[in-house]
Amino acid sequence: MRTAERELMARLPEGALMQRAAAGLAATCAELLGRVYGSRVVLLIGSGDNGGDALYAGARLARRGAGVTAVLLAPDRTHPGGLAALRRAGGAVTSGVPADGAGAAPRAVEELIGRADLVVDGIVGIGGKGGLRPDAAPLAALLRDSRAVVVAVDLPSGVEADTGEVLGEAVRADLTVTFGTHKPGLLIDPAREYAGSVRLVDIGLTLPAEAGLEALQHADVAARLPLPGAASDKYRRGVVGIAAGSARYPGAAVLAVSGALRGGAGAVRYVGPAGDAVIARFPETLVSDGGPARAGRVQAWVVGPGAGDDASAVAEVLAADVPVLVDADGLRLADRAAVRARTAPTLMTPHAGEAAALLGVPRETVEASRLSSARELARRYGATVLLKGATTLVADADGGPVRVNPTGTAWLATAGSGDVLSGLAGSLLAAGLSPLDAGSVAAYLHGLAGRFAADGAPAGAHDVAEALPEAWRDVRV
Numbered sequence: 487m488r489t490a491e492r493e494l495m496a497r498l499p500e501g502a503l504m505q506r507a508a509a510g511l512a513a514t515c516a517e518l519l520g521r522v523y524g525s526r527v528v529l530l531i532g533s534g535d536n537g538g539d540a541l542y543a544g545a546r547l548a549r550r551g552a553g554v555t556a557v558l559l560a561p562d563r564t565h566p567g568g569l570a571a572l573r574r575a576g577g578a579v580t581s582g583v584p585a586d587g588a589g590a591a592p593r594a595v596e597e598l599i600g601r602a603d604l605v606v607d608g609i610v611g612i613g614g615k616g617g618l619r620p621d622a623a624p625l626a627a628l629l630r631d632s633r634a635v636v637v638a639v640d641l642p643s644g645v646e647a648d649t650g651e652v653l654g655e656a657v658r659a660d661l662t663v664t665f666g667t668h669k670p671g672l673l674i675d676p677a678r679e680y681a682g683s684v685r686l687v688d689i690g691l692t693l694p695a696e697a698g699l700e701a702l703q704h705a706d707v708a709a710r711l712p713l714p715g716a717a718s719d720k721y722r723r724g725v726v727g728i729a730a731g732s733a734r735y736p737g738a739a740v741l742a743v744s745g746a747l748r749g750g751a752g753a754v755r756y757v758g759p760a761g762d763a764v765i766a767r768f769p770e771t772l773v774s775d776g777g778p779a780r781a782g783r784v785q786a787w788v789v790g791p792g793a794g795d796d797a798s799a800v801a802e803v804l805a806a807d808v809p810v811l812v813d814a815d816g817l818r819l820a821d822r823a824a825v826r827a828r829t830a831p832t833l834m835t836p837h838a839g840e841a842a843a844l845l846g847v848p849r850e851t852v853e854a855s856r857l858s859s860a861r862e863l864a865r866r867y868g869a870t871v872l873l874k875g876a877t878t879l880v881a882d883a884d885g886g887p888v889r890v891n892p893t894g895t896a897w898l899a900t901a902g903s904g905d906v907l908s909g910l911a912g913s914l915l916a917a918g919l920s921p922l923d924a925g926s927v928a929a930y931l932h933g934l935a936g937r938f939a940a941d942g943a944p945a946g947a948h949d950v951a952e953a954l955p956e957a958w959r960d961v962r963v
């Protein structure tokens with residue numbers, strides 16, 4: 487993003503890029519205000535180009551009759567062109583510097599924000615690091631209590647653009663207008679939550695083909711779905727083996743199979759103590775007695791959901807020379823050296839707690855730094871890692887682009903939903919997808935299915951599995 491901006495700026499007349507950004511920002515603000523004339527707009531302005539965007543957008547709104555006041559955090563280092571434009575358009579300017587350098591914003595600023603219809607956050611964008619500085623932090627606190635709509639420029643000020651971490655005080659926006667492309671901080675929790683809904687404004691950048699972070703969209707998923715051809719039979723479509731469930735947790739086996747049956751493999755083979763429960767619910771399942779090593783050929787294994795303490799099944803699966811997905815109890819039971827020694831692909835699917843145990847750090851650390859945690863886990867185990875959570879990430883061991891799943895929903899935070907996901911991803915592995923594709927396509931479909939199943943009301947994991955065909959159909963149109 488930064489390189490692309492530099493290249494384009496060198497080719498365009500001075501300020502052209504900022505004008506494109508400001509035009510998009512002003513249009514969105516006008517849309518949110520409904521009636522611009524007579525509305526009260528406050529601009530929070532830091533010392534960089536992020537403030538410049540906000541000032542030029544403010545000037546456009548002032549010309550349309552809004553009462554616009556810019557609150558300057560660095561009055562002597564404010565974007566000069568933007569400030570002049572706002573003044574020419576009739577906008578007002580006041581200082582936002584706390585009297586004692588930190589602590590509280592000036593009383594006049596508090597009142598302005600209290601009366602505002604809309605506040606534009608132009609404190610800092612991609613040039614910032616380390617949370618808001620003490621002089622800016624009180625403004626973020628004021629916004630939390632304000633009834634005004636808060637629009638962040640490029641990023642909510644204070645979040646880490648490159649990682650999605652939030653290291654201190656940051657602005658909570660209702661909407662973020664971002665330029666050129668999405669930044670990791672808009673896609674990955676916890677920062678994502680600060681951004682509200684995100685609107686992308688095209689400013690004409692040519693972006694590099696490969697980014698550090700990718701999000702699939704419907705067409706990308708559709709292109710990766712395994713579809714049967716004329717020559718397909720159940721074996722060519724792939725057989726997925728599910729080694730899951732225990733006397734205590736038979737339901738995990740049923741749910742993993744329910745996901746696997748909707749993932750594109752031609753057949754699902756089940757191995758474990760819950761065979762009766764599986765057959766009762768899904769008669770099409772091939773149930774084997776004995777361990778995974780004696781189960782017959784499969785093209786991929788899923789091991790771990792509800793597995794209890796059966797370490798031998800996990801060891802047998804890890805010894806198989808086919809792609810293996812390790813989930814839940816399997817992550818705890820797996821011999822770490824055996825995972826690292828595998829030559830066929832491995833896909834690990836921990837939630838934050840399981841990832842923390844594997845990394846030997848507190849759970850909060852993983853939740854606060856999801857991107858680096860997923861990458862580190864993948865590197866350490868030589869495996870692809872799907873880190874579950876509000877924003878699911880899938881990272882390959884080679885350090886290539888990380889996939890962030892855009893379809894997640896809080897409704898999926900329900901018991902058994904991970905079992906469905908692991909069956910689904912395992913089925914895609916058996917059908918021939920790479921672990922990165924299998925994990926990210928599964929997360930995408932699973933998120934969509936969760937939305938369809940919930941549709942504003944609680945849904946169980948089995949509802950999510952039943953909505954998977956609808957998710958397939960949705961991405962294929």
Ligand SMILES: NC(=O)C1=CN([C@@H]2O[C@H](COP(=O)(O)OP(=O)(O)OC[C@H]3O[C@@H](n4cnc5c(N)ncnc54)[C@H](O)[C@@H]3O)[C@@H](O)[C@H]2O)[C@@H](O)CC1
Binds near residue numbers: 507535614619
């Ligand atoms: N470079 C470009 O071509 C374009 C840039 N645009 C805007 O410019 C922004 C980047 O501008 P800059 O590189 O000037 O950087 P920013 O404006 O994002 O931030 C830099 C300024 O913020 C202050 N700052 C840094 N960390 C802070 C913190 N933690 N708390 C408070 N203040 C902090 C610094 O003193 C510095 O002056 C983008 O986010 C975007 O909004 C857009 O106008 C589009 C075109």
Ligand SMILES: [K+]
Binds near residue numbers: 536641643
């Ligand atoms: K901002």
